[in-house]
Amino acid sequence: MAMTADSLRSASEVVGAASSLRDAAAIWRAHHPDIRVVLVDALDMREETPALTLGHRSVYLATSSGHCWHITQQPEEATALILTQD
Numbered sequence: 001m002a003m004t005a006d007s008l009r010s011a012s013e014v015v016g017a018a019s020s021l022r023d024a025a026a027i028w029r030a031h032h033p034d035i036r037v038v039l040v041d042a043l044d045m046r047e048e049t050p051a052l053t054l055g056h057r058s059v060y061l062a063t064s065s066g067h068c069w070h071i072t073q074q075p076e077e078a079t080a081l082i083l084t085q086d
Contacts, residue, residue, distance in 0.1 A: 003061060003075035007032060008051070011081055016054040021083050024057075028081065036080035038062075045084050049073065056086040 003011075011028065018024035021039050028037045042058065048071045050058035061078035062069050072078055 003035060003078040005075065007035065008061075008075050011059055012052050012054065015052070015057055015059055015083060021057065021085050024083060035078075038080060038082050040082055040084055042084040042086050045071075045082065050084075051075070051078075058084045058086075060084070 015024045025037045051061045052059040060082040062080040
């Protein structure tokens with residue numbers, strides 16, 4: 001299932017308010033099981049542009065056409081969130 005403007009707003013609220021990225025991921029999974037969430041080191045995403053920046057945390061939108069994942073800036077294409085923290 002792709003992201004919507006509402007789910008992107010929800011991601012902003014969840015990631016911004018959670019006490020840790022792990023907590024944010026757990027909350028997200030509980031409320032949006034159809035959209036994957038992955039935690040990665042910020043250095044792994046250093047050449048990508050986040051969809052959201054929330055203090056020291058960043059949210060990237062990702063999509064896959066089957067085998068390879070890539071970052072997108074289009075919520076309607078996104079099927080996963082990638083979360084990082086500096």
